[in-house]
Amino acid sequence: MLRRWLLAAVLLTLGVILAMTSGWPFLIVFALLALVASPLLFPRSIPAAEAQRRSAADGRAIVYWRPGCPFCVRLRATLGLRSRRAHWVDIWRDPEGAAAVRAVADGNETVPTVILAGTPHVNPDPRWLRSAL
Known part of the structure; x- marks a missing residue:
C-alpha cells in the first residue's frame, strides 16, 4: 500500500524543503504535483x-x-x-x-x-x- 503513495510523498516532501529554502510558491506547485501523482484523482x-x-x-x-x-x-x-x-x-x-x-x-x-x-x-x-x- 505504501508504494501507491510513494511518489506523492516524495513530491510533497520536496515541496516542503524547497518552500523552506526558496519560498512558498514551490510548496503549492509540488503539492499539486503530489495530488496528481496520488491515487486520489482516479x-x-x-x-x-x-x-x-x-x-x-x-x-x-x-x-x-x-x-x-x-x-x-x-x-x-x-x-x-x-x-x-x-x-x-x-x-x-x-x-x-x-x-x-x-x-x-x-x-x-x-x-x-x-x-x-x-x-x-x-x-x-x-x-x-x-x-x-
Missing part, C-alpha cells in the same frame, strides 16, 4: 473480476492503471468526467488485474491498458479513448 478501483463482470453487463471499457504512472495521469486528465464511463482496476492492488495486463502486453505490466469491446489497447491515445467512450 475513480475508485475495483477488482479485475468485478470489472470484467460489470463490463460484460454494461459494455463499458476496463482501464488497468497504477498510481504514479504519468501515462495513466495523462489518460485520466484527458478523459475528465468521461472517466466514470469506464471501470478502473489498480494493478498494484489486484494481482489478477496485473496478470490480465501481462497477458495482453507481452508479459509486461504496461499501463494504461484498456479493454474496449473485448479488444485490448496498450497505452492508447487518450483523445481516441475519449471519443470512444
Whole structure:
C-alpha cells in the first residue's frame, strides 16, 4: 500500500524543503504535483473480476492503471468526467488485474491498458479513448 503513495510523498516532501529554502510558491506547485501523482484523482478501483463482470453487463471499457504512472495521469486528465464511463482496476492492488495486463502486453505490466469491446489497447491515445467512450 505504501508504494501507491510513494511518489506523492516524495513530491510533497520536496515541496516542503524547497518552500523552506526558496519560498512558498514551490510548496503549492509540488503539492499539486503530489495530488496528481496520488491515487486520489482516479475513480475508485475495483477488482479485475468485478470489472470484467460489470463490463460484460454494461459494455463499458476496463482501464488497468497504477498510481504514479504519468501515462495513466495523462489518460485520466484527458478523459475528465468521461472517466466514470469506464471501470478502473489498480494493478498494484489486484494481482489478477496485473496478470490480465501481462497477458495482453507481452508479459509486461504496461499501463494504461484498456479493454474496449473485448479488444485490448496498450497505452492508447487518450483523445481516441475519449471519443470512444
